[in-house]
Amino acid sequence: MNKEELKARLEGLLPSPAFEEGTEWTTVLVDQTGWEGFAREIRFCEGLEFDYLFCLTAVDWRTHFTVVYHFTSTIRRHMLVVKVKLDHDQPVIRTVSDIWRTAEFHEREAFDLFGVVFTDHPDLRRLFMTDEWKGWPLRKDYEDPVNMIKL
């Protein structure tokens, strides 16, 4: 499916579709509440079948967070980037680890480094940091004078 067809197909799935222009791959912004339904649609719908989540990460934009999902399909070989905007004070989003198993580790990583909470995650704990670690290291306002990571 080429970019135009994919865009047309996705427009049918979302109430108010918003696409980012000028990107290498089709990039769609999805609302936090509609995310779970949308995720199931793109995973299982005939013709879309994005079965392979190859990258999941979060970005701290100081005013808000975005969680960025990179998908591809091993059947159709098309690509899709999904972005979900989250509140900075309470970043909470539904897990997709029941749809793509790889998300389990990636979401734990995003939780560990950004403090993004994934609801219904089977095992949401710190991954790299110790359990008693304070703060979220990859946030822009994180300062740690003891373990300096800024140069």
Add this chain to the structure above:
Amino acid sequence: MIEEIGTTEQGDLVINLGPQHPSTHGVLHLVITLSGETIKKVEPHLGYIHRSIEKMCESLSYRQFIYVTSRMDYLSSHINNHGCALCVEKGMQIEVPARAKVIRVLMDELTRLASHQLWWGAMAMDVGALTPFFHAFRERESINDIMEETCGARLTMNYMVPGGVMADIHPNFQKRVKEFIRFFRTKIDEYDELVTGNIIFKSRMKGIGYLSPESAISYGCTGPTARGSGVSCDIRKLYPYEVYGQLSFEEVIDSGGGCFARYSVRMQEMRQSVSIIEQLIDNIPEGEFQAKTKAVLKLPKGEFYSRVETARGEFGVYIISEGGTTPYRIKFRSPGFSNLSALDHMARGHKIGDLVAIMGTLDLVIPDIDR
């Protein structure tokens, strides 16, 4: 986590493997729940070598950050550097000279050979064969010498820079690579004779650690791990970069799904790498080895993603730029991280001795997972 040793309510034994254990090849810590000798659950504990490389990169310039990436997957440092250089080049629309492209691919394939050799030796050692380790290191040493001559380093090369490669190849490079290839062709057959057909080895590997194609995709496995389950995922074939599109080589796929399939994929990949090197070594174009770039690189505002195939699978570099001289956010998608997440799924129901074999065929490099 010492408090986790003990027995559960169901009477299962909980033991710790690592972080200091010869078969975990680095500081991987696994908490294993056992019923008798049978594995019920494997839980990896990570972070013993976490350096927060992504945060560090946020305060490094686009020329500097590539040096840090050599320290992630130290067995594929060329390929890590390559992925980062590609991402910066994509953002700045730098056209890389033909000579640099070929040198890069040659270096990538030599790295892949060296990495697979080390894996082969270590993996055989894990299942009880000590000799292959010395064979593998002997051959790997020749590659390291070739690298040292051109790049000045044996492990963290930092040879690929945005725009090309840091320096031209050493005058001896072609001669020595050809010598090595001639020597190594006979050695791969020796590897097969020594280990692949060995009946004890086969019985340790066959039918162990099955990973179905569906699970491999769902767990985001890449590289030989996924290709051993019959999933086509070689970035070099699917999304060719540099000169890979013009080369004739095969994507090795084995639909067996078990440890032996993953083993065979890597063995065949070594032969493919040798073939790629043979195709290129006499055809290095003349010309510049580096494009002219500005001293200070500035990426335009936007997002850039590059994908390359390391010895362990797909390595992705995701740069978000705000238009400055340093990245706003950088994410490294490391192959080992996703491959490790499938370990629990593969190991359940097997004996504890098989866990070491399964880990061996995953080819884990811990700094690559922890970053």
